[in-house]
Amino acid sequence: MMVCEYKPGLEGIPAAQSSISYVDGQKGILEYRGIRIEELAEKSTFLETAYLLIWGELPSQQELQAFEHEVRHHRRIKYRIRDMMKCFPESGHPMDALQASAAALGLFYSLRDLHNPAYIRDSVVRLIATIPTMVAAFQLMRKGNDPVRPRDDLDYSANFLYMLNEQEPDPLAARIFDICLILHVEHTMNASTFSARVTASTLTDPYAVVASAVGTLGGPLHGGANEEVIQMLEEIGSVENVRPYIEDCLQRKSKIMGFGHRVYKVKDPRATILQKLAEQLFEKFGYDKYYDIAQEMERVVEEKLGGKGIYPNVDFYSGLVYRKMGIPTDLFTPIFAIARVAGWLAHWKEQLAENRIFRPTQVYNGHHEVSYIPIDQR
Ligand code: CMC
Numbered sequence: 394m395m396v397c398e399y400k401p402g403l404e405g406i407p408a409a410q411s412s413i414s415y416v417d418g419q420k421g422i423l424e425y426r427g428i429r430i431e432e433l434a435e436k437s438t439f440l441e442t443a444y445l446l447i448w449g450e451l452p453s454q455q456e457l458q459a460f461e462h463e464v465r466h467h468r469r470i471k472y473r474i475r476d477m478m479k480c481f482p483e484s485g486h487p488m489d490a491l492q493a494s495a496a497a498l499g500l501f502y503s504l505r506d507l508h509n510p511a512y513i514r515d516s517v518v519r520l521i522a523t524i525p526t527m528v529a530a531f532q533l534m535r536k537g538n539d540p541v542r543p544r545d546d547l548d549y550s551a552n553f554l555y556m557l558n559e560q561e562p563d564p565l566a567a568r569i570f571d572i573c574l575i576l577h578v579e580h581t582m583n584a585s586t587f588s589a590r591v592t593a594s595t596l597t598d599p600y601a602v603v604a605s606a607v608g609t610l611g612g613p614l615h616g617g618a619n620e621e622v623i624q625m626l627e628e629i630g631s632v633e634n635v636r637p638y639i640e641d642c643l644q645r646k647s648k649i650m651g652f653g654h655r656v657y658k659v660k661d662p663r664a665t666i667l668q669k670l671a672e673q674l675f676e677k678f679g680y681d682k683y684y685d686i687a688q689e690m691e692r693v694v695e696e697k698l699g700g701k702g703i704y705p706n707v708d709f710y711s712g713l714v715y716r717k718m719g720i721p722t723d724l725f726t727p728i729f730a731i732a733r734v735a736g737w738l739a740h741w742k743e744q745l746a747e748n749r750i751f752r753p754t755q756v757y758n759g760h761h762e763v764s765y766i767p768i769d770q771r
Contacts, residue, residue: 399756404655408587408751413446413739414579418656423663425579426450434666439574440464440521440549443735446579447517447742460518461549467522468543468552470494471501475530475540483535487727488611490531491524492604498523499600507596507745516599517738524603524734525549528727529556550574553731558719565677566718569670573714576663576707577729579736581656585609585616589737591751593744606737607730613650616733618708619725622651623716626683626690635689639697651709652694658702667710674717684713 400406415424423430426445433442444452444460452460474497481490498519506512530540533556541556550571554562562570580586588609592602610616629638642649654661675681691705715725 397754397756402655408582409590409740409744410747411581411740411743412449413736413743414581416581416656418654418658421657421659421662421665423580430576430662431666433575434572437575438549439571439578439732439735442575442578443521446735446739463514463518464522464549465545467518468526468545470523470526470530474498474501474527475534478527478531479534481531481535483537485535486611487528487531487535487723488607488617488730491528491727491730492607492611494527494531495520495524495600495607496604499598499604502598502600505596505598513599513742513745517735517742520599520603520734520738525553525731526556528724528731529553532557532721532724533559554718557724562718563677565673569674569714570718572670573667573711573728574732576666577711577732579733579739580707583615584612585733586737586740590740590744593741594748594750596745596748599738599741602741603734603737606733610730610733611726616708616726616729618650618706619712619715619729620722622708623683623712623722623725625650626686626712629686629690632685632689635686636693639690639693643697649690649694649698649703651712652698652705653703654706657704657706660704661706661709663707664705664709667707667714668705671710671713671717674714678717681713681717683716687713 413426415427416422425433425442426449428445428451433445437445440461441452441457444457474494477497478490478494481493502516502519504512526540526543533540538559541559543552544555547555547561548567548571551562551564551567554567554570585606589602589606592605593599613621625638629635639649671681671684675684687710691709694703694705711729712722712725715728716722720728
């Protein structure tokens with residue numbers, strides 16, 4: 394029998410063969426289908442990048458227009474989904490609302506024709522199109538308002554910001570938001586993508602795949618860290634408090650949110666781009682004192698933990714960008730999900746192409762041959 398070593402968190406163990414994205418954690422490189430993230434952030438749009446990831450190649454002008462058109466015309470959510478969401482408690486976390494709504498969407502499309510390209514396309518379009526609408530609808534409904542209808546004349550990101558704030562966004566803010574989606578769309582075998590692939594491997598429907606990945610993304614060690622970064626910056630409150638705060642965390646052996654990564658041992662390239670985007674927003678819409686605190690944190694953490702390869706990750710500066718756009722903190726992770734759904738769907742499609750159900754093993758460390766003790770003798 395083969396003896397295998399148990400690796401907590403499956404560190405370093407390949408869980409799939411994939412051509413979707415690539416990370417070099419030592420050099421700080423991230424590529425989608427071979428294209429550097431910096432180039433996509435500068436030249437592409439979220440929907441074009443989503444197409445690239447899911448279908449493997451950049452679309453032609455015609456292909457992109459057709460995809461954008463389909464997404465634009467599937468943005469509305471069914472009134473029964475909206476009515477179901479109205480019953481959600483307003484105190485509930487928007488990630489839980491999103492998970493429930495994504496799963497509920499599957500009730501309307503129960504046919505699973507997983508080998509039919511039309512079914513795959515239809516599911517991809519429907520999920521990418523409706524997830525932003527569901528996030529915005531829950532936000533308005535929990536404030537006691539009716540959700541607003543998507544606007545067909547606005548592009549993907551501008552429409553989301555419009556549905557969220559009930560007013561047309563500033564063009565710079567909409568473009569920066571679109572770049573944020575590009576930066577969050579895909580990231581190799583992270584926890585939620587692994588979750589998506591495991592769920593996909595059972596040949597269930599894509600709505601269940603996305604719902605399971607949303608549930609995984611919500612945790613504070615994964616997508617939920619961006620919320621905690623803002624809470625931490627608010628708690629620190631001033632540049633002078635940064636050093637004592639970090640020293641206290643290190644003494645208590647508690648993790649500093651927005652720092653560290655299983656793969657990156659240098660600054661996450663997405664954090665570098667997000668920092669620049671935050672600066673652009675501050676330049677146009679005004680300075681934010683939390684940015685000074687964040688920069689000081691970066692300096693002190695590098696001094697204390699740089700030797701261990703602990704640097705800012707994607708979640709460190711994204712919160713500052715969203716905060717400047719007036720987005721509530723507990724929507725940061727749902728926005729991460731709006732982007733990442735395209736990455737999950739790319740992995741869903743790739744998993745189906747060469748599927749074998751995930752069924753790893755375990756190292757049993759319990760007892761054997763234990764006798765049952767009758768309840769009156771315990
Ligand atoms: N603050 C302080 N020390 C840290 C941190 C941190 N944020 N991250 C790692 N370390 C230390 C850790 O204490 C350990 O030290 P030692 O070897 O002396 O015990 C060493 O670095 C390795 O840490 P680990 O927890 O074994 O690393 P991991 O690969 O299991 O965890 C991580 C990676 C991202 C979960 C972790 O760095 C962390 O909890 N960071 C804070 C939460 C966070 O920002 N999460 C977002 C991750 S990026 C976006 C995403 O994936 O969604």
